[in-house]
Amino acid sequence: MVQPQALTRIIDTYFRDSERTMSVAAGTQVLRQNDYNDKLYWVKSGELSGYLKHDEQGPSAKVFVVKEGMFFGVHSFFAQTLMATTTVVAEKDSEIAWIDLLTQPVEPETYGSLAEQFMPVMVHELARRQMLTGIEALEKEKALQKLYSSEQMRTLGQLAAGIAHELNNAIGVISSKTENIQTDIMDFVSAIKPEMLPFLQHGINVGQTGGSQQVRERAKVLMKQYHLPREQAKTLARAIPEGEVPAPWLTHLDEALRYWDCGRDLRDMRLAAKHSASIVKSVKQLGGSDHVRQPDVDINETLHKSLALLQSNLRPVEVILRPAVLPPLMASSTELVQVWVNLIKNACDAMEHTTAPQIEIVTRHVKNKILVTITNNGPMIDEATRRQIFNPNFTTKKGGLSFGLGLGLSIVQRIIQSYDGSVVVKSDEERTTFRIKLPII
Structure with missing residues (x-):
């Protein structure tokens, strides 16, 4: 100076x-x-x-x-x-x-x-000490805010532990009953409609793997190739996302698609129950970091799982997935699925009144980092909301079925930071983008 x-x-x-x-x-x-x-x-x-x-x-x-x-x-x-x-x-x-x-x-x-x-000395010294005092006051305020946030997280963790106990009971019932229903349906179909059993099993074992854009493109091909109505072609595109359609499907197409659809729903219920149990566990551990992480986790695969879990939310949404070839990551698949589900579900909620809603998901590998961007064309998030969006007690969802506890994005940030990564949001009148960086260790 x-x-x-x-x-x-x-x-x-x-x-x-x-x-x-x-x-x-x-x-x-x-x-x-x-x-x-x-x-x-x-x-x-x-x-x-x-x-x-x-x-x-x-x-x-x-x-x-x-x-x-x-x-x-x-x-x-x-x-x-x-x-x-x-x-x-x-x-x-x-x-x-x-x-x-x-x-x-x-x-x-x-x-x-x-x-x-020495008047300049006194004035200069007063100014410098005032500046240093201000800096120290800011540091103390940051420390107090961090302490306050930590106390909030501990309180939320205690609250979540009690809620998680009750939810785990309900999820356990759903999971076990789904398994029972699946067994009963398979036995019933095997007895009265054995020829439909392969289609039911295909839905149970494979489900729907293609995204909405892939389904639309595939449906157009099937409509021309087999002269099918639009809705029938779309359902077939979900069941057979690529290649030739096996002849048994075409022989009794309406019935085959109904049984496949039933099997897919059973599969989605099982997956949803499994992931719900893991998500409840993550909420219970809101203030902790004792998740078990496995090597060789595929980021793209966790995104596919998230999209499968959110099929009902994504039906009116055009989903564009642009996956790159990514190296494996030491991570918890459940944690990452939870991150993507929260971000994608929030995007769907934000686009509730958007004409032609669209979500674009892009993955990249740049300089020992995996980058994931999730972009939607919903309304702009104003600056005041962006500043608070990751706070654990902040929500813009107020009533009806869109109520929120303000935990989703807080959990997203906590999980990403536990990987020494970062999550930021940018928003303008055309699009809102969440950008996640995950270092490759």
Whole structure:
């Protein structure tokens, strides 16, 4: 920092005398609170701190730091109290210079009395200390906000633990009953419609693998190739996303598609129950990081699982998936599915009133990082909302079936940060994009 000319003259005139300069080792107490002091000190190098005590038995608090080019002893010297208001201790090996009450003004006829000459010192010192105090206040505020957020997360974790217990019971019932229903349906079909069993099993074992855009493109081909109605062609495209359609499907197409659709729904129910249980566990561990991570997790596969879980939400939405060839990641598949489900579900909610809603998901591999962007063409998120969007208690969903606890994006951020990654949101009138970076370890 370039010093004002007057301040430079003061230092060169009064603080360059080697007889009034000394070295102090780290830990040295230069001034003691309430002790006599008739000196004004200038820090030539090093760093010292001032500590204040309210009483002899009470704790001390650091109230200021003086570094190279700064002054201390200002109050006792210029206010003529001759009593140190703080205890000043060298934090590092330092070199300090001083003047005392016997110091005579230099060139008083030009620059005035000692007090007049040192006015720039007092103003400069006040400004610097005010700036440092402001910085320290900001750091304390950040620490308090972090503590407050930590307390919130602990409270939410305790709340989630109780909710998770009840949800786990319900999910357990859904999972077991789905398995029972699947077994009963397969037995029933095997007995009365054995020729339909392969289509049911295809739905149960494979389900729907293609996205909405792929289904639309495939349906157009099937309509021309087999002269099918649009809706029938779309359902067939979901069941057979590529290649030739086997002859048995075409023999009894309506029935075959109904049984496949039933099998797909059973599969989706099983997957949803499984992932719901994992998501409940993640919410229960809201403040923790004890998830088991496995090697060789495929990011693209976790995105496909998320899209499969959200099929009902995505029916009116055009989904464009642009996956790149990605290296495997040491990760928890459940955690990543939870991230994508939250982001995609939020995008669907945001586009509720959007004409021709669209979600584009792009994955890339750049410089030891995996990048995932999830973009929707819904309304712009205003700046005030963007600043709060990852707060654990913030939500824009107020009533009806769109109510929210404000936990989704907070959990997303917590999970991504646990991988030393980052998640940011950009939004304008045309699109909103969530950008996730995950380092490859």
